[in-house]
Amino acid sequence: MNSTEKVKVHFDSLSTSYEKNYSEDKSGKTHDFRTRLRLVTQIIEQDSGALLDCACGTGEITAQALKSGNFTTAILSDISAPMLDIAKTRMTEVPVSTTVHYQLKDIFKYEPDTGMKFDVILCLGLLAHTGSLQALLIHLKSMLRTDGKIVLQSSLASHWGIRFVRLLTSKIYVKKHRYGINYYTIKDIENCVRLSGLEIKSCQRYNFGWPFGDKITRVGNYWLEVFMQGFSAECGSDAILVITHHGKTVE
Template structure:
């Protein structure tokens, strides 16, 4: 039996809408003389543009007239009045809880500031506090730094680092995520606390693993002579310190020691906290400073401006935030002072009775040096 051939498949064509001119005359509607001008706004703001979408959404918004209005009898009904009372209870409950919390906090703050605090002699070196708080330090200060908007300031300050970079009092490495490593030849991270430096090392591996061969981790005090790495015999190009002057017993010496290892054309960037513009806030800081230092190893009532003035460093830029307690400082080393300060520091570190100053050995570079 012969097969019946299949009919050829027809190619579908696009259906086009009839235009106004293609319609029969009895179906064409007369155009108004203003129809051309009425279409101009649509041509200026087509539906695909953000402005057109916004206008369409605004025109389709629900109007108050669309909602059914209750009659006077329904508004006075017991059911509606009970519903209104329930709605009013929640805002009043929230306001009451907020007032109770603020009152409790204010009472506790008043009692803590007016009670007699047991004064005890604190040692000059409080670095052991940092050793104990290394693992949980970030969680303790996260909330305070967020409320004071310090995170954005850390990011802005660290992003300016370039060349051979030194960060003094690096702590747990709260600035590591903001380093632009492509602009850095080497990065030296220095801190006297071994546990905190260990946290810093873990953060660096997690954040800049590909740059690990050009980073140096030094566990030493910032008051000791700092030797720049190989290739930076003229000193560091950028030195960063955030919240470090508060935890050192000799802040003026620390700044001069930083100046001694900085290139004469380099920059010293500081983000510190200390005294305020206002006397009432300074009295509060002075009263609570011993207890805060005993717990966290930080004296938050130091006069940062006076410390910088006594150090002799040139101030390029200074800004203050948070009632003046947060200090942003950009300093510049003095010309011809690097060699003199380095020699003086070496003499202070030399043993008593030594006839000749010690010979400074050239630091050897190694990718695994920390």
């Protein structure tokens, strides 16, 4: 089994519990996912045209993004059939002005029909599981309309909490799931973006990321996240980057 198949197996088994990340429960984790949802929704609220979500998971963010009816076409792609099946059930509220298509695919193998280009490509929570950031960006760029945007979310390797968690859990994670999580710093992302002939338009940090905070106190960790929101906007554990394509060629 290659590492992509191992990632697929992991998310197949996670599918029924994944949506709890977006629930109204008070914990650091739900605060993290709901902040991701809120920030991405704000970033693309003025956008329209064609949207690709390259790893839609159970579809919470995609459904929210499509609610406005601004997009004429949306492609929801994911490598995990159970995740994609749950995402489908969430699209019932998408206005009829948006045509939704589904792709059960490894994003690296996905090619849109008839050279279609996207105005917005969402790439959220994927990078940690695929790695190969530069190859991913070059592939996404090939499907992005000039002046379109890639919205990329990633945890940051340089954050103190992520470093601590990584130190204590990375070996256990590999033992359990048989693949490793990929970590990137902002500098790594900047380099890959530049080498792919793309440009970072904005970078929003969020999530205080107290290591194992939910294990100690879920509600306490939720309130810590709430109180530290201003601080996290400066140096949080996660980032959402808007990456644009101005028709530059790769260096």
